[in-house]
Amino acid sequence: MKTKQLFWGVLFLTLGVAYLLVEVMYVHLAIGGFYHYWPLSLILIGLAVLSNNNYAKLTFSGLSGLVVALVIFSFFSKSWLPWNNWDDKIHKFSTSEQFVEPFDNKVKMVNATFKIGAGSIEISGNDSNLVKVKSGGMKDLFSVDTDKQDNNFDFDISMENVHLNLNEDNHRRLEVGFNNKPNYTFNFEFGAADVNMDLSSL
Template identity: 30%
Template sequence: MKTSHIFWGLLFIGLGLLILINNFSTIFMDWSTIWKLWPLVVILLGISLLIKHKYGKGFIAGLAAIILALAIFASFKTATHFFNNDFEIVFDDDGNYEFDITEYSEKYDSTLQFATFHFEAGAGSFKVKESTENLFDATAEGKKDIFKLKRFDNDSTAKLDFGMHGQLRFSFGGDGYKNKVSMKLNPNPVWDFTFDVGAAAMDFDFTEIKARKIKIDMGAASINLKLGDKFAETNIRVDAGASDIDIFIPETSGCEINTDGGLSSKNFDEFEKLESDLYQTSNLDEAENKIYIRIDSGVSSITVKRY
């Protein structure tokens, strides 16, 4: 049997089986991670061209077909989940959909020493640019009441959950797409952040914030993150798809970057390359403030600059 027949046959069989199983039950897998395996298909097909033995060529081609079937199905599942949960597309707006500007606020208590902030949203423009005397302030522009803010206090720690519910609306012939959020944070507590977003544009200025942990999980997005030197050790974890990532750190802070993004472009000026995916500033050991950055990404542009 020809190698091409094996490849296409197993590809269609694999896709068909995955779709059939999905129609009758839910397949629980991290599809946003699985789709990143597609470069293995190119590697395996290249290996098959180098192998002379026909059975070896057939095995490699079959394995490549199975991986490609998984990657295609994973991309479909990820896109379906994104659009089903984040968007409502309307071609004829009847004018009954209400857009508004909504204010959110939580008061600051001087007994608070720590704060955790979890932000979850789909597509949109999200900013943190200023500080506030309150614990948290936000202004949301878009679909009315699409965001909900919840607060839980435990001794000296406050937990804030701020996220979207329902769907965004993209209207052809109406007001179009709106989802903008501007946030302000109190600089006194030590903050832990979790951001879970889709196709978003993020601009976060944390220069006055005591940031202990920052975890960002994003899809096809762009982020501009500026850090200060207000806390001794900051740990940053970014998990991204096809994204544009720009991080700015103080020149006086020591920094270590660990990346896992073979297809990403990296711009780490003033960093020393220790291993293939490990970079450090020369002042990491003696610096009073240290920043540790871990980035897992697909096809992305990653820049870390010192200022």
């Protein structure tokens, strides 16, 4: 295998895997500042050029492709880039996963918005966390968008997508619990959802 082939192969492979992990599987990769290490790619490329050993050339070429890919991915995933701002502070999850916002006694007002089309939804006000969300049933992709400023906490939850699996329980369930200490404003946009709310403690 030629060094150029290995370099480009590793580069594209790493970019593809990193994108799938972050955007499809929602795995958090803590490489936000890795682009600062871009000179490392030049060092590895230089070592590959200077090396007389074929195995060493291939090794340095592969490593340089890996580093270049991580530098590119790290740079283009920065939150200050305009195309990344819309997705800031959004947590996406599917069946049997949870979103938890720990309790913060500085938060005095919670503004909650629900945009759910269908399914069974239970909302209560007796959770020890500030907000806790648990989904179940059909693998709907829910999106939780949060924003905390001063004493206010904005919480928006919406149903984004549906993936039907005939081998699973297809009854959609969503459980949301709020802490009873802050004050609340609610905005509900429910479709054909079966909603059970007990907010008497809020």
